[in-house]
Amino acid sequence: MGIIASMSDLATHFNRLSTLLARHRGDWQRLPFACRTLPWPELTPVLETLSEAKLDALEADPKSALALLAPHRPEMVAVQHWPVPELHRAHDYATPRWSSGIPGRKWAQIRDFAANISATHPILEWCAGKGHLGRLLSLEQQQAVTSLEWSAALCQQGEALAGKLGLDHRFHCGDALAPEAAGLFKRQQQAVALHACGELHLRFLRHGAAAGTQALALSPCCYHLIDGEHYAPLSAAGQQAGLRLSRHDLRLPLQQQVTGGERVRRLRHTELTWRLAFDELQRELTGENSYLPLPAFPKQLLSGDFAAFARWACEKKGLARPASLNSEHWLALADARRLLVKRIELVRHLYRQPLELWLLLDRALYLEEQGYRVTLGTFTEQANTPRRYLIQAHRP
DSSP, X not given: OOOBOSHHHHHHHHHHHHHHHHHTHHXXXXXXXXXXXXXXXXXXXXXXXXXXXXHXXXXXXXXXXXXXXXXXXXXXXXXXXXXXXXXXXXXXOOOOGGGTTSOHHHHHXXXXXXXXXXXXXXXXXXXXXXXXXXXXXXXXXXXXXXXXXXXXXXXXXXXXXXXHHXXXXXXXXXXXXXXXXXXXXXXXOEEEEEEEEHHHHHHXXXXXXXXXXXXXXXXXXXXXXXXSSBXXXXXXXXXXXXXXXXHHHHTXXXXXXXXXXXXXXXXXXXXXXXXXXXXXXXXXXXXXXXXXXXXXXXXXXXXXXXHHHHHHHHHHTTOOOOSSOOHHHHXXXXXXXXXXXXXXXHHHGGGHHHHHHHHHHHHHHHHHHTTOEEEEEEOSOTTTXXXXXXXXXXXX
């Protein structure tokens, strides 16, 4: 399977995705919590037959979900088979003494990312944490490494680890979003970013391109963590595509879990139910028949009871707390809506991979427009992380 590499390959796939996503925006640009009925008459007979157990099984098995809905969305079948190749993997995942404390999946990600780097210049590690990736690259590539990290405590720990190994690995303690961070990028340099979130990796790409940095390697994460309310495409093709992506839309590729056991699944079930139950409650309290979103919250809230959660939510949204609360009533209403939400999400989730690929290709095309030769592929196994895409760019 060939690597998506040339500008014509990138542009062709990107334009097809742009057409597909625009044509079916009614499928994926939805707020499931705001829906009171299924929005697709042609899919209703299929979706309404699915029990919650079957919905959960299909959510865990995307291929079966695609097969179920393919007769109604045949274009999605071809999209799922577009070639995104596997890149290099580490020869082994042995854990040296200095890597103790790094979880197994995280270590596998670091090893696999490093297996794709061949640095002939000093290395800049962007958003480094303790610098685990930079430390490994310093050992393997025998290059000087500069790791940017905003947390002084993590910088100190990383410097101590590098010192014990006698590495040419220094830390720059600073804010990656500050203007002066651009000065860390040099022309003769290999810059790397493993799972840099949203605006952080957008700055990485812009700064690297502006400096003419010789080689860039990026695994993006958390596309929704951007400065504005809507995504501003990087590439000219992205700007011309006409897709207006909100932060809610940008969360869609992230709604895929490959890790977590039964406890995690129970927490997700409880969170969905309680959010819906509160939505039913707030509609009565406000007299407004519209969805009122809640912010992210500490998962400890889910260890109490719904009444305590409702009091917290009322306070957050500035609502008067009811004197008494019949939790069973609101939870029963949420049970019915939970099936509706899951049925809508089953359709939305068909577009997780196409939307993420669109975002990745927007970044890749931008780099090509800046004069880079670009490749795109997966650098680690799905079992390690769903955020396993790697964009590599080299100046000819």
